[in-house]
Amino acid sequence: MDARFPFTPYPRGWFQVAWSDELPTGGVLPLSCFGKELVLFRTEEGVAHVLDAYCPHLGAHLGHGGRVQQGLLQCPFHGWRFNGQGACMEIPHASKIPPGAVLGAWAVHELDGVLFVHHGLEGTRPEWQVPPLPEASAEGWGLAQKKLWRIRTHVQEISENIADSTHFRYVHSTLSLPELELSSEGHIFRADSKMLQPTPRGPVNGRIYTEAHGLGYWAIRFTGIADVTFISAATPVGPEHVVLRHTFFLRTPEQPGTSNNVGKALVAEIIRQVEEDIPIWENKIFRARPLLSAGDRSIPALRHWSRQFLEG
Structure with missing residues (x-):
């Protein structure tokens, strides 16, 4: 270990x-x-x-x-x-x-x-399946981009990062901290957050809805300045290395001939934020008993849920 x-x-x-x-x-x-x-x-x-x-x-x-x-x-x-x-x-x-x-x-x-x-444990069969992502085949949506990183970390760290609202301001310089609502049920974890998203015309209220099915599959939906849905999939490849893949889907503009530059810019921003996280993931340690503040309630909630996948 x-x-x-x-x-x-x-x-x-x-x-x-x-x-x-x-x-x-x-x-x-x-x-x-x-x-x-x-x-x-x-x-x-x-x-x-x-x-x-x-x-x-x-x-x-x-x-x-x-x-x-x-x-x-x-x-x-x-x-x-x-x-x-x-x-x-x-x-x-x-x-x-x-x-x-x-x-x-x-x-x-x-x-x-x-x-x-x-x-899974040797000899056991899957108890649940990854569900289809409606946007992947819905009319008016299309595959926008695929991105892969190899990172020296653990899938738990990437999962905690998704649910950690406080780091967005200090690592990614967001305008506000997301307002998080969390829930879990069996192998599913959900995080619903609202935050201000910057635009050339001023900040816009946006929403990020996340649904995980185990630690290896996160469906993340951005709405507000553009509609972007992506699959975030972290796979352990060695004792201390993970391959992280993102598969992005964009809603196409309703007006024929209209560009989707805002959606593409949001995809680029998500990729930029991941690459800001990577140096932290690769150089931090995992604190089993961290000192938590009042704004960290999502961390123990996610850890409680994720324990089912990490223990024998």
């Missing part, structure tokens, strides 16, 4: 491992997630699967040179073929398949152009 964080580096839940368009039909990708080497592949029918990466034969990494053949993932070393459940189905020049020719298989969920993998 890493000294900076007094809990597992690999929480339970759904975590993004790729965007859908990174994995074409018949495609194979190596993955490094949860401190493990995995392989992601898509069959000719378009179904994505994730398996443990190393062939049980002589240990070749199936994500480097592996090929999809008739719905099976073929090892690049000696041609052993595995189905999406990890079972070896074919061995060239062999009439019998050894009983131990099995790879670990991971639950995969694909929606809204995002590929998620479930990380």
Whole structure:
């Protein structure tokens, strides 16, 4: 267990491992997630699967040179073929398949152009799914931008940052502190905040509504000067490193021929604020018993909720 964080580096839940368009039909990708080497592949029918990466034969990494053949993932070393459940189905020049020719298989969920993998206690199946994001397929909305960062931190720190209203003024120089309303139910955490957003014509009342499904998926909606919705997905890849992906959707202007410069500027501002947070995340430690002030009520609320994903 890493000294900076007094809990597992690999929480339970759904975590993004790729965007859908990174994995074409018949495609194979190596993955490094949860401190493990995995392989992601898509069959000719378009179904994505994730398996443990190393062939049980002589240990070749199936994500480097592996090929999809008739719905099976073929090892690049000696041609052993595995189905999406990890079972070896074919061995060239062999009439019998050894009983131990099995790879670990991971639950995969694909929606809204995002590929998620479930990380949990060994042998357990997912108890919930990530819900579809209405804006991803709604008329009048479109994909605006995708952004990826690799950060030396823990997914807990990123989650706390989203719910921490006080830091917005001091790190991001916002005009006001958000007024937060918090609630949680099972694996879901919600934060509804109102704050002033700057515009060339003066400040505008804005709203940020956030809904988390586990620590790996946050749907965040901005309204006010523009309508922007994005998926914030932090995935632990090593004991002290996270890959953070943001997938942005913008409402297109109702007036034909009207530019969406305000929405694009808001996306750029969100990206700028993340990059202001990164030096703090990478150089801070986690205080298990922090000294809290009256404005910090969101921190214990989020920690109480997140404990279910961090403990055994």
